[in-house]
Amino acid sequence: MAVDRRTGPGSAPAGERREGGAAVRRRAWGVLALLVCLMLVNYADKVVVGLAGVDMKKDLGLDDAQFGIIQSSFFWLFAVGSILGGWLGGKIRARWLLAGIAVLWALSLAPMAAQAGFATIVACRILLGFAEGPTTALAMQVAHSWFPAHLRAVPSSIVVAGAGIGPLIAAPVLTWVIAEYSWHMAFGTLAVFGAAVALMWLLAGDSGPETASTEHGAAGGPAVLPERVPLTRLFGTGTLIGMMLLFFVAYANTSVKVSWLPLYLREGLGYDAETAGNLVALPYLGSAIAVILVGFLSRGLTRRGIGNRMTRAVLPAALVLASGVCTIGFSSLDRGAPQMALLILGSCLNSAGYGVAFAGLADVAPARQRGTVFGIVTAVYSLGGVIAPMVIGKLVASGESVAAGYGDGFMVLGVTMIVGAAIALMLAHPDRDAARLAARA
Incomplete structure (x- = not known):
């Protein structure tokens, strides 16, 4: 637990403490920038198949159902990677673990820079999903180790913003690469960037000081938690x-959005x-901006004394619920500016709460x-990534028309989001549950 150490016998002079604290803060923001780069590459890797999809389907003679399998295969071992990575996160230094994960990304992308068939693509996407499974969880764990509990909403949101920045940059750039060269070149480009980011992280990235990672009970934070709680109790x-x-x-x-948009x-x-x-x-542009704004909003509400239930549970749940309404709305409209506005707004609202929800x-x-x-x-919610792309693929394939199939798929997705967010709104209460866990310690 973080302790307020005042000047006294044997303590460091105040000037040294301030200088040390400033150095830690500078390092924290530098590491946060590297985490954003990791998330940027992570999500650029996810979106590339969607961008190259039309060319891949023509080149390889794939139908919608087969392409749905390619998109879904990314998530087949995603949960395994998430759980394994979370377990290894407590045993291997973040410097080595995240660098090794990024190298696996590059290795999984490299074969598709050459001629590759359906089976090879599926195998590469499975490996990429396995390697990317733990990335968000590990990035959040590292980010939280550099910041005290009451300041984590903004850093968490900045990490999540990297997920929006990646496709934001990748979409126009990789579309140009595919048009000018080939879809193979797009995968090769991402493999090179993945290797470069792995090297950058290896040179400058790592977890934060133990005092930051173990702090509880700060202003606006939860009750003091025990060092360990049985997982069955936590997940109950x-x-x-x-x-x-x-x-x-x-x-x-x-x-x-990544697979089919x-x-x-x-x-x-x-x-x-x-x-x-x-x-x-x-x-993705709107999402990157929205997630940071919501992070600042959450921190501002916390400073005003509003509890974590509102700032880190009700807020993200309400955003996802509103996103579900937008998803139903744009699926019901014809092509045009109103439809695109609802599509973009829904995406922004859906992504905006990720960071503060992780803080919760x-x-x-x-x-x-x-x-x-x-x-x-992460392993549990990745199942949404397994199911949703396959459902969309089947609905597109079985629809009266391609447009009707997509409309049905997005309608189902919107309803699912509303129901899930409404239940989460009623259940999630970080302050209450932290107090109960602390009381039973």
């Missing part, structure tokens, strides 16, 4: 149950490749178990 709390459900439906939306714009709505590539970037999870999870908890939560 309303906060963990509600947040897992919230993440599940939100990630279903995210995975559909470029194809929906081209095949369902009839936009050309260049226009679709530019339009795909807009939801950290309020309940003891520091020494945070990696494991984040890994298990």
Whole structure:
């Protein structure tokens, strides 16, 4: 636990403490920037298949169902990687673990820079999903180790913003690479960038000081938690149950956006490749901005004395619920500016609460178990990424028309999001559950 150490016999002079604190803060923001780079590459890797989808389907003779399998295969071992990575996060230094994960990304992308068939692509996507499974959980664990509990909403949101910045940059750039060269070159480009980011992290990235990672009970933070709580008790709390459900439906939306949005714009709505590539970037731009704004909003509300239930549970759940309404709305409209506005707004609302929701999870999870908890939560919500792309693929294949199939798919997705967010809204209560866990210690 962080302790207020005042000047006294044997203590460091105040000037030295201030200089040391300033150095830690500078290092914290530098590491946070590297985590954003990791998330940037992580999500660029996810979106590339959607961007290259039309060319891949033509080149390899794939139908919608087969392409749905390719998209879904990314998530087949995602949960395994999430749980394994969360477990290893407490045993291997973050410097080595995240660098090794990023190297695996590059290795999984490299074969598709050459000629590759359906089976090879599926195998590469499975490996990539396994390697990327623990990334978000580990990035959050590292970010939280550099910042005290009451200041984590903004850093968490900045890490999540990297997930929006990645596709934002990748969509127009990779669309250009595919148009000018080939879809193979797009995968090769990402392999090179993945290796470069792995090297950057190896040179300058690592976890924060133990005092930051174990602090509880700060102003606006939760009750003092024990060092360890049985996982069955942790995952029996309303906060963990509600947040897992919230993440599940939100990630279903995210995975559909990553997997099918470029194809929906081209095949369902009839936009050309260049226009679709530019339009795909807009939801990610809005999401990156929205997630940071909500992080600052959450921190501002906390400073005003508003409890963590409102700032880290009700707020993200309400955003996902509103996103579900937008998803139903744009699925019911014809192509045009109003439809695109609802699509972008829905994407922004869905992503905006991720960062503060992870901060809510950290309020309940003891520091020494945070990696494991984040890994298990990520594994559970990744199932949304397994199910949603396959459902969309089947609905597109069985629809009266391609456009009608997409409309049905997004309608189902929107309803699912509303139901899941409403249940999470009722269950999640970080302050209450942290107090109960502390009382039973």
